[in-house]
Amino acid sequence: MHGREKTKEGSSLVPGCTSMEEKPGQPAPEETPSNAPPGTVGRELFGYVGIEAVLDQMRIKTMKxxxxxxxxxxxxxxxxxxxxxxxxxxxxxxxxxxxxxxxxxxxxxxxxxxxxxxxxxxxxxxxxxxxxxxxxxxxxxxxxxxxxxxxxxxxxxxxxxxxxxxxxxxxxxxxxxxxxxxxxxxxxxxxxxxxxxxxxxxxxxxxxxxxxxxxxxxxxxxxxxxxxxxxxxxxxxxxxxxxxxxxxxxxxxxxxxxxxxxxxxxxxxxxxxxxxxxxxxxxxxxxxxxxxxxxxxxxxxxxxxxxxxxxxxxxxxxxxxxxxxxxxxYRVQRLNESNQLAPSPAAGLLGKHEMESNL
Ligand SMILES: Nc1nc2c(ncn2[C@@H]2O[C@H](COP(=O)(O)OP(=O)(O)O)[C@@H](O)[C@H]2O)c(=O)[nH]1
Ligand SMILES: [Mg+2]
Missing domain, CATH: 3.40.50.300 (P-loop containing nucleotide triphosphate hydrolases)
Incomplete structure (x- = not known):
């Protein structure tokens, strides 16, 4: 269970992407060797992606x-x-x-x-x-x-x-x-x-x-x-x-x-x-x-x-x-209960009396 999933700057957003120092605007190298191990292909293909811009987007969205x-x-x-x-x-x-x-x-x-x-x-x-x-x-x-x-x-x-x-x-x-x-x-x-x-x-x-x-x-x-x-x-x-x-x-x-x-x-x-x-x-x-x-x-x-x-x-x-x-x-427990009680989960969840009796 991940209780404390945080987004740390410049870290785990895209684990395989380590090419942050490459200059923006430079064309990405196209010649990906066909025997490259899986996982390196995307990196080679895109070159600099500029993923850190997502942090600004997140900030602006939260502000709004x-x-x-x-x-x-x-x-x-x-x-x-x-x-x-x-x-x-x-x-x-x-x-x-x-x-x-x-x-x-x-x-x-x-x-x-x-x-x-x-x-x-x-x-x-x-x-x-x-x-x-x-x-x-x-x-x-x-x-x-x-x-x-x-x-x-x-x-x-x-x-x-x-x-x-x-x-x-x-x-x-x-x-x-x-x-x-x-x-x-x-x-x-x-x-x-x-x-x-x-x-x-x-x-x-x-x-x-x-x-x-x-x-x-x-x-x-x-x-x-x-x-x-x-x-x-x-x-x-x-x-x-x-x-x-x-x-x-x-x-x-x-x-x-x-x-x-x-x-x-x-x-x-x-x-x-x-x-x-x-x-x-x-x-x-x-x-x-x-x-x-x-x-x-x-x-x-x-x-x-x-x-x-x-x-x-x-x-x-x-x-x-x-x-x-x-x-x-809470969610897991409720959905499990509804599955046991009702033929369809939603039917069980939406029963008002059931909810009250569970509280
Ligand atoms: N000595 C002391 N008295 C406090 C403190 N906080 C509140 N009081 C007093 O304790 C009484 C009860 O406070 P109240 O906030 O109504 O308590 P509640 O019943 O927990 O909501 C009031 O007379 C407050 O002025 C405190 O940190 N120290
Ligand atoms: Mg009070």
């Missing part, structure tokens, strides 16, 4: 169509999920103007709700959607508290699948699939609770899970480091494969880069949607008795690492893994 990226936040009530959604949108991703000391009232989240912002930067358009989920953990019995979230994630795969199997497909299928699910761990400083382990175990099978230590300002730096290590051990011991999944690293470059990230996960984050004046600059932060904790300052917390991973360095990889691994296993 833009791209969609969907994040979901999950975790117990009161851990700062809704605040984090606001932090993401108010931080340098797309700074919304707010007055000093401005505080937006965050109502308690009662149902799944999505906020979408279209961000245009240097001509590239990104539609960023963050889905906020109601917290859990308030009930005495938390059994099956993951059901609505798992259902939502699968419903988005189902929507995509239904568009994909249509005979006349849309040129671009709207993508509401969750590309990354940020899981908030309470800052207890102890081990992971069985509830969090079970929740993440289930989620990690269907979506890219990025765990974070919530409200990290309530822990000292030493406590954060210790807790982080315990969580890493706990996840490993329980076989929970969070993002970036080790078994999906394609090559040594990937391994090197992702190892650094894996060592830092879960990020110890602080959320805030209030701006303060610090040294003449407006910063997003939380006022505490020790001063202002700046959420965008890497010396204060790891929110910048989370944002960079999601929106900068790993955005395309999160999308690739969602499509090639998570969506793919």
């Amino acid at each position: 169509t833009g791209f969609e990226f969907n994040i979901m936040v999950v975790g117990q009530s009161g851990l700062g999920k809704s605040t984090m959604v606001n932090t993401l949108f108010k931080s340098k991703v797309s700074r919304k103007p707010t007055g000093p000391g401005y505080e937006e009232r965050i109502p308690q989240t009662m149902q799944l709700q999505s906020v979408t912002h279209v961000i245009v930067e240097k001509g590239v358009k990104m539609k960023l959607t963050v889905t906020d989920t109601p917290g859990f953990g308030d009930q005495i019995n938390n059994e099956n508290c993951w059901d609505p979230i798992v259902k939502y994630i699968k419903e988005q795969y189902e929507k995509y699948l239904r568009e994909e199997i249509l005979i006349s497909r849309k040129r671009k299928i709207p993508d509401t699939r969750v590309h990354s699910c940020v899981y908030f761990v309470p800052p207890t400083g102890h081990w992971l609770r069985p509830l969090d382990l079970e929740f993440m175990r289930r989620l990690s099978k269907i979506v890219n899970v990025v765990p974070v230590i919530a409200k990290a300002d309530t822990l000292t730096l030493e406590e954060r480091a210790e807790f982080k290590q315990r969580i890493q051990e706990d996840l490993k011991a329980h076989g929970i494969n969070v993002y970036p999944q080790e078994d999906l690293d394609d090559d040594s470059d990937d391994r090197l880069l992702n190892k650094k990230i894996r060592d830092k996960i879960p990020f110890a984050v602080v959320g805030a949607d209030t701006e303060h004046q610090v040294n003449g600059k407006r910063v997003l932060g939380r006022r505490t008795k020790w001063g202002i904790i700046e959420v965008e300052n890497p010396a204060h917390c790891e929110f910048p690492l989370l944002r960079d991973l999601l929106i900068r360095s790993h955005l395309q990889d999160l999308k690739d893994v969602t499509h090639n691994v998570h969506y793919e296993s």
Whole structure:
């Protein structure tokens, strides 16, 4: 399975073509020896092909169509999920103007709700959607508290699948699939609770899970480091494969880069949607008795690492893994089920009741 298929400049586009240094415009040598090994014929015949021009075409196309990226936040009530959604949108991703000391009232989240912002930067358009989920953990019995979230994630795969199997497909299928699910761990400083382990175990099978230590300002730096290590051990011991999944690293470059990230996960984050004046600059932060904790300052917390991973360095990889691994296993499972249930695959897939009973 190829989770991380990336197009690297000048590399694997056409494996046999090594004649990039040949000058454009030069006539291709025609005299291909008849005993040439198979595979060299095309190269000899075409000479310089100019395949790297495809990179410009891809860039222009992406700029024109833009791209969609969907994040979901999950975790117990009161851990700062809704605040984090606001932090993401108010931080340098797309700074919304707010007055000093401005505080937006965050109502308690009662149902799944999505906020979408279209961000245009240097001509590239990104539609960023963050889905906020109601917290859990308030009930005495938390059994099956993951059901609505798992259902939502699968419903988005189902929507995509239904568009994909249509005979006349849309040129671009709207993508509401969750590309990354940020899981908030309470800052207890102890081990992971069985509830969090079970929740993440289930989620990690269907979506890219990025765990974070919530409200990290309530822990000292030493406590954060210790807790982080315990969580890493706990996840490993329980076989929970969070993002970036080790078994999906394609090559040594990937391994090197992702190892650094894996060592830092879960990020110890602080959320805030209030701006303060610090040294003449407006910063997003939380006022505490020790001063202002700046959420965008890497010396204060790891929110910048989370944002960079999601929106900068790993955005395309999160999308690739969602499509090639998570969506793919959903698709295979659904088509297998339909084949067993119905004489024709499409007939099975299009049965509404069947879909609902499967979610
Ligand atoms: N100390 C601290 N408090 C936070 C942080 N993020 C949010 N809060 C506060 O925690 C409370 C619950 O936040 P909310 O975003 O509604 O949590 P949700 O239930 O997970 O959506 C609010 O009073 C927030 O101001 C944080 O990083 N640190
Ligand atoms: Mg909330």
